[in-house]
Amino acid sequence: MFPKPAPQLFPNTLAYETTPMVKPTGFREYDARWLFEKEINLMGVQALGLGLGTLLREMGVKPELVTGHDFRSYSSSIKLAMITGLMAAGVKVHDIGLALSPMAYFAQFELDVPAVAMVTASHNDNGWTGVKMGAQRPVTFGPDEMGRLKDIVLAGAYSYADGGSYRFVADFPARYAADLTNRPKLKRKLKVVAACGNGTAGAFAPAILEQLGCEVIPLDVELDFNFPRYNPNPEDLEMLHAMAAKVLETGADVGLGFDGDGDRCGVVDDKGAEIFADKIGVMLARDLSKLHPGATFVVDVKSTGLFATDPDLLSRGVKADYWKTGHSYIKRRVSDLGALAGFEKSGHFFFNAPVGRGYDDGILTAIHVLDMLDRNPGKSMSELYGALPKTWGxxxxxxxxxxxxxxxxxxxxxxxxxxxxxxxxxxxxxxxxxxxxxxxxxxxxxxxxxxxxxxxxxxxxxxxxxxxxxxxxxxxxxxxxxxxxxxxxxxxxxxxxxx
Structure with missing residues (x-):
């Protein structure tokens, strides 16, 4: 039987190589994050996989799961360790390889698989690892599921089962790209800075934007898990300033920045102004509510008050629902309310039917920004931004x-x-x-x-x-x-x- 985890072990010892280590605080409200080798070891990741497989069966979910990993030096090893634990619990695993988080969420639909476990630490500094998990598309785990998973893993209360298997899904990124680009190209010729902070999005975002008809100016798209220039986080001013400088240098129409695992998007306008994501949300709500009057939009408590006070939104009967910050919380709230979209100040945006599948995808967010510009051919990004009521945030x-x-x-x-x-x-x-x-x-x-x-x-x-x-x-x-x-x-x- 697989050993019960210890909360702390020291590398280069017998115990470290023979006992799983899992620091309890790594189980967060809606995903898991640890410093690899300091707070979790590979055996600890196996324990996590065993625990997740156990939880799926306990929830009555078909034991079938899609997984992928981000571009860090150790992410592939962590994913494979997790897979061994999942298989021991009887889970059929579909591996899509190097991926963005939204690519894994898309795979749940495309491959008709109920569960997901994406190995990523998103924009966290190199050295961190983590897993984003879900068992009911398009939502991901919240506090109840994460709490139960924590209890199972830390107690070593695993359930073993036969039937576990492994399948590698070849060329899955092409299927994801086709899903986003199987549509008419943009009518408007747009010059776009695509900033990826040397994160995983660099392998996918620029090519997809080009397929939509954009002239793409790549910025820090070479994959480098050391993140040599800045952290790939479109909330950080350092990344936004780098985007702004490139937009001004090249005369681009807009700058679009993607975080480490591609589920968030940040925006800089044609004048180099960094537009915080909550204001982008208001702009998109204005645009989408023209097509869908009376829509409900879920927004997190970090976001601007304009969602509830903007005259344009009020004139179209828009309803704003302020909710808990966190991609899992907002995603679930959008699903529960049947909202058209959800917006987080962090740049996690959730577009529900008929404009999306309900999960957060930074590239899809970028496409909605470009569609907004396409539907306003006489206006620049800065003009659309300037039309919002002024607030200082x-x-x-x-x-x-x-x-x-x-x-x-x-x-x-x-x-x-x-x-x-x-x-x-x-x-x-x-x-x-x-x-x-x-x-x-x-x-x-x-x-x-x-x-x-x-x-x-x-x-x-x-x-x-x-x-x-x-x-x-x-x-x-x-x-x-x-x-x-x-x-x-x-x-x-x-x-x-x-x-």
Whole structure:
């Protein structure tokens, strides 16, 4: 029988080679992330595969699964270790090889397979690994499934079964590309910067955009798991600034940036302005609601308040549903509500029928942006952006906070703000108008300026976002007020970026 995992082992020891190591905190709210060799070893990955196969049977799901891996030096090894565990649990595995996360989600439909386990750490620094899992297309695991998987793996409560098998699906990327490009080409001739941050998307995104009729200017598309220029994260200003510089240098119509596993997209306009993803969501909602009036859009609590206040959206009867941040949460909410689309500030966008299959795909998001430009032939990206009501918003800012303490810090922040509200005290010189606690705490004051604090679901960090419909100064005031409350907790460290 396969051994029960240990929470910590040391490399170059007998125990490390004979016992699975799985750090418990690697099981996140909706996927799994570990530092490879420090928090999980290959035997630990086998245990994960055994546990996942056990869970599928427990859920009554047909034991059949598609898998793929991102471009990291160790991802293929991790995938193969996971496959051995899955097969021992009796799972029939379809391996699509090097892939993007949305390619694996597409494979669930294309191959008619119920479950998915994509080996990727997305945009995390090299050294991280992880798995995105699901057993009901198009949604992925949430806290209930991840909690049960954690219990099975850490207890070593595996179920073994016969019937496990392995099949490699040759040339699957071509099938994915054909699905996205089997449509009329764009009427408008568009020059597009495709930035991939040396992540896996570099192998696929530029070619697909070219097939749609774009003139593509590649930026950092060579695959390099060291991410030598910047982290492939379209929320990070360093990547957005690199995109902006290339757009201005080449006179491109738009810059499109893809994260490490290709399920997110970031946008820079023709004037080099970085458009945060929530504002792109408002622009796409405006465009799609012309074709689908009365549509519902799900948005995460990090996102701009414009989804609920924009006059154009209100005039078309659009409904905005603010929900928990996290690709699994938004994906499931879009499915449950039958929403047309869901938008996250991180750049995870979910297009539901009839404009998508409900999962997050950065290249499909890029295509929707290009279609928006195609349907507005007389307008540039900057003009469409400029037509939005003005607000001043921050990027996503993440101060370090250990996994073991980050949720406690959020609870203390909520308690502090709740006490201020109860006392009628002021924050940034104004009374608190509302506290939204669906995911962390989002505090809004009288003039509509708001700030959000929540725990990151995939890294040892907090997440801070602020926005004001009044001025940049008010936005900065809210940031300093929120940060001052956070600094009452010594567990909170330095930010990855600030305004």
């Amino acid at each position: 921050s990027p996503t800012m993440s101060p370090h906070c250990d996994d073991e303490t980050k949720y406690g810090v959020v609870e203390k922040t909520l308690a502090r703000l709740s006490a201020l509200e109860a006392e009628g005290a002021k924050l940034t010189g104004q009374k608190i108008k509302s506290l939204v606690t669906v995911n962390g705490v989002r505090v809004t004051v009288e003039d509509g300026t708001w700030g959000l604090v929540r725990a990151s679901s995939n890294k040892p960090e907090l997440v801070v976002v602020v926005e004001s419909p009044v001025s940049e100064a008010r936005m900065r005031e809210m940031f300093h007020a929120v940060d001052a409350i956070l600094r009452e907790n010594p567990e909170v460290g330095a930010y990855n970026q600030t305004i």
